[in-house]
Amino acid sequence: xxxxxxxxxxxxxxxxxxxxxxxxxxxxxxxxxxxxxxxxxxxxxxxxxxxxxxxxxxxxxxxxxxxxxxxxxxxxxxxxxxxxxxxxxxxxxxxxxxxxxxxxxxxxxxxxxxxxxxxxxxxxxxxxxxxxxxxxxxxxxxxxxxxxxxxxxxxxxxxxxxxxxxxxxxxxxxxxxxxxxxxxxxxxxxxxxxxxxxxxxxxxxxxxxxxxxxxxxxxxxxxxxxxxxxxxxxxxxxxxxxxxxxxxxxxxxxxxxxxxxxxxxxxxxxxxxxxxxxxxxxxxxxxxxxxxxxxxxxxxxxxxxxxxxxxxxxxxxxxxxxxxxxxxxxxxxxxxxxxxxxxxxxxxxxxxxxxxxxxxxxxxxxxxxxxxxxxxxxxxxxxxxxxxxxxxxxxxxxxxxxxxxxxxxxxxxxxxxxxxxxxxxxxxxxxxxx
Amino acid sequence: xxxxxxxxxxxxxxxxxxxxxxxxxxxxxxxxxxxxxxxxxxxxxxxxxxxxxxxxxxxxxxxxxxxxxxxxxxxxxxxxxxxxxxxxxxxxxxxxxxxxxxxxxxxxxxxxxxxxxxxxxxxxxxxxxxxxxxxxxxxxxxxxxxxxxxxxxxxxxxxxxxxxxxxxxxxxxxxxxxxxxxxxxxxxxxxxxxxxxxxxxxxxxxxxxxxxxxxxxxxxxxxxxxxxxxxxxxxxxxxxxxxxxxxxxxxxxxxxxxxxxxxxxxxxxxxxxxxxxxxxxxxxxxxxxxxxxxxxxxxxxxxxxxxxxxxxxxxxxxxxxxxxxxxxxxxxxxxxxxxxxxxxxxxxxxxxxxxxxxxxxxxxxxxxxxxxxxxxxxxxxxxxxxxxxxxxxxxxxxxxxxxxxxxxxxxxxxxxxxxxxxxxxxxxxxxxxxxxxxxxxxxxxxxxxxxxxxxxxxxxxxxxxxxxx
Numbered sequence: 001x002x003x004x005x006x007x008x009x010x011x012x013x014x015x016x017x018x019x020x021x022x023x024x025x026x027x028x029x030x031x032x033x034x035x036x037x038x039x040x041x042x043x044x045x046x047x048x049x050x051x052x053x054x055x056x057x058x059x060x061x062x063x064x065x066x067x068x069x070x071x072x073x074x075x076x077x078x079x080x081x082x083x084x085x086x087x088x089x090x091x092x093x094x095x096x097x098x099x100x101x102x103x104x105x106x107x108x109x110x111x112x113x114x115x116x117x118x119x120x121x122x123x124x125x126x127x128x129x130x131x132x133x134x135x136x137x138x139x140x141x142x143x144x145x146x147x148x149x150x151x152x153x154x155x156x157x158x159x160x161x162x163x164x165x166x167x168x169x170x171x172x173x174x175x176x177x178x179x180x181x182x183x184x185x186x187x188x189x190x191x192x193x194x195x196x197x198x199x200x201x202x203x204x205x206x207x208x209x210x211x212x213x214x215x216x217x218x219x220x221x222x223x224x225x226x227x228x229x230x231x232x233x234x235x236x237x238x239x240x241x242x243x244x245x246x247x248x249x250x251x252x253x254x255x256x257x258x259x260x261x262x263x264x265x266x267x268x269x270x271x272x273x274x275x276x277x278x279x280x281x282x283x284x285x286x287x288x289x290x291x292x293x294x295x296x297x298x299x300x301x302x303x304x305x306x307x308x309x310x311x312x313x314x315x316x317x318x319x320x321x322x323x324x325x326x327x328x329x330x331x332x333x334x335x336x337x338x339x340x341x342x343x344x345x346x347x348x349x350x351x352x353x354x355x356x357x358x359x360x361x362x363x364x365x366x367x368x369x370x371x372x373x374x375x376x377x378x379x380x381x382x383x384x385x386x387x388x389x390x391x392x393x394x395x396x397x398x399x400x401x402x403x404x405x406x407x408x409x410x411x412x413x414x415x416x417x418x419x420x421x422x423x424x425x426x427x428x429x430x431x432x433x434x
Numbered sequence: 435x436x437x438x439x440x441x442x443x444x445x446x447x448x449x450x451x452x453x454x455x456x457x458x459x460x461x462x463x464x465x466x467x468x469x470x471x472x473x474x475x476x477x478x479x480x481x482x483x484x485x486x487x488x489x490x491x492x493x494x495x496x497x498x499x500x501x502x503x504x505x506x507x508x509x510x511x512x513x514x515x516x517x518x519x520x521x522x523x524x525x526x527x528x529x530x531x532x533x534x535x536x537x538x539x540x541x542x543x544x545x546x547x548x549x550x551x552x553x554x555x556x557x558x559x560x561x562x563x564x565x566x567x568x569x570x571x572x573x574x575x576x577x578x579x580x581x582x583x584x585x586x587x588x589x590x591x592x593x594x595x596x597x598x599x600x601x602x603x604x605x606x607x608x609x610x611x612x613x614x615x616x617x618x619x620x621x622x623x624x625x626x627x628x629x630x631x632x633x634x635x636x637x638x639x640x641x642x643x644x645x646x647x648x649x650x651x652x653x654x655x656x657x658x659x660x661x662x663x664x665x666x667x668x669x670x671x672x673x674x675x676x677x678x679x680x681x682x683x684x685x686x687x688x689x690x691x692x693x694x695x696x697x698x699x700x701x702x703x704x705x706x707x708x709x710x711x712x713x714x715x716x717x718x719x720x721x722x723x724x725x726x727x728x729x730x731x732x733x734x735x736x737x738x739x740x741x742x743x744x745x746x747x748x749x750x751x752x753x754x755x756x757x758x759x760x761x762x763x764x765x766x767x768x769x770x771x772x773x774x775x776x777x778x779x780x781x782x783x784x785x786x787x788x789x790x791x792x793x794x795x796x797x798x799x800x801x802x803x804x805x806x807x808x809x810x811x812x813x814x815x816x817x818x819x820x821x822x823x824x825x826x827x828x829x830x831x832x833x834x835x836x837x838x839x840x841x842x843x844x845x846x847x848x849x850x851x852x853x854x855x856x857x858x859x860x861x862x863x864x865x866x867x868x869x870x871x872x873x874x875x876x877x878x879x880x881x882x883x884x885x886x887x888x889x890x891x892x893x894x895x896x897x898x899x900x901x902x903x
Contacts, residue, residue: 196436250440293475301470302477307459308466309478324477343463347456354452361445365438378441385448389455396458 538728638848692829
């Protein structure tokens, strides 16, 4: 039905391929904005310039490595990821300058790990064969976080989602995303014939759904509830559950699964609304933030004000006031973009993420012959898609706010690293070597 | 794997989600500008306002009255140089907004009329300077003459109608407004209330000038001796008497006017009857107080005799003696005096003389057509001038006289409740058609002589100021 998008590798003579052109354009964008920011700030420090240099080195090294290792890769994924992460870096520098150095280090690590994933022999087979070990590692991380979790801010009240060694913090739930998707892809790839057989049986299949389907659903649902209850991490819980539902849907082809899953989310939502203050708060201020604009709904109201203040063309880098939004560099970076680059910037971000997701799902289709690879590509793409949609729709008050990061753009090392690993895996899948 | 259909559906769903996000962003980006962005709790409004370098305000002789300076921390502060101008200039406060001329010309001073490129390129908003018709010297003379008394003074140039002086007391210090605000809004004297423009006073004896106009128009004799002219007139709530204490005696109508004795005017009103009095009051626009651009809004168009508190046979005497339901503003009385000295044609008051764009040295005069309003014919006006001159030469307004200046005026008393106000309404001629008119009102004062004295001082100051150019 859909043609495999073959990467253009036949024109090797030309120095400029799609990837390099896009990286150059991204570099120009960053350079222009870098100087615009320097102009507004009347000058720039050596570390500010160094961040830009590091980005250029990462882009060049990554491109060179991919060219060597995966000549038949998707040509859009890497430059778009670099574009967004470079933009994010610049924005973090603009919003909370001291955090940008740390994020730059994470960018180096992330691109390095992505290169490892891209160059590692048979990482996908590895993912599949050692899935139970991976799952164990994931569960250990989860339990470890529940027991030992901390928050880098040090506030006792904040969600304890991080594991720390010294001053370096990592969010295990981020790694858990990839591990779970890999595990599920592998599990569902095995169960796939049975799942589809039930679809074939037709007739009254809504009534006699086998434990093969609802078993894992309930398991995942339970796990999401655990994350929610013990960690108060609403965003991650919902993200896990939705991505899992989507994978099950792809494997089984049953719309009933989507419906029942959505019902479970609603039930969990209602129960959580009654039980957890954090969920109640999120829903209340989603329904009507205006009366509490200077109280509990301050953040979302400031976020919407940022969108309005940005208008269509934006205020320009360094010239808006996104600083009024608490933690703008992390969960609300989308609103900061809206204020300074306007609706145009927002559409660019949405388009870029949409392109990544589209390419990822295309890869999933092109890998149809191998169920595991297809499901893995679909799951990884949907991780990016669902997480982006949750936070973008959240800061725009389309859905209740759930605290997840915007992939590539938000401040946060774990998030950036995992996003780049996803890109590495998708590149690998697009090169279809395994 | 047969999953193409499912994956395509997913893609469709995801893209629909992205489209919804984009539409939501577009909604707030386009419609949010006029709705949520104008919310008072939007800190950006405050920030943007604080960054505006507001234009300067200067007087007619280029004295700097108000200016904005950028502090070391980049914040803009507004400084007012002369306390004598505060009731006319008003105030500008980030927290409490604007008042007075700062409010009247807020948009100009802010520089809101910036072109599109300036806005797009985020050039800092620099306001336009304005030159007011006020004269710093006159303002200072008024403030000195009032010497802290509660009241108001308006000085107007004739024939153009420029406001040369505008003082209302008590007032406030606009430089420390934010700190004083709570105290000021509770203050008994209502310092934010501009008495010169907004206060509706009982006109009392000031209406005698209009009654004289009615008498002249209706050919009433001015020289006939009226018995018991100095008697007190007993109205329902108040006893009205002459502006100065006089023995019981007979006076002509002309002399009764000079001493502002009410008794002959009670008889005159009854003689002339309701309709003629009302016609004169309407011709002198008593039912339509003058507007002052930015300060006093234009009266609703179509406001006519019907909106006038109709003089009935029952309240004829009260209203004729200025003790009825008819009230006036000091500005209105200054315009009336200006009309009299301008041969019956009332100039329309204004305060904005010129503007100077940011980064420009040239003042651009504000061109406006302000047609005069005919109040009386030239003959009547000249006779009224002479009546007012004689009230200064030999009448209650005697204190207004100044050597070598042609001054006419009328000093009277008005009663409101238990309180009395002293009024002086007058003019001074300069040369040719040039003249000045003034209205002075003192609250809680039964001393028209003092009002006349202040009026004379102010007229002399304005005379001096105008003669120099």
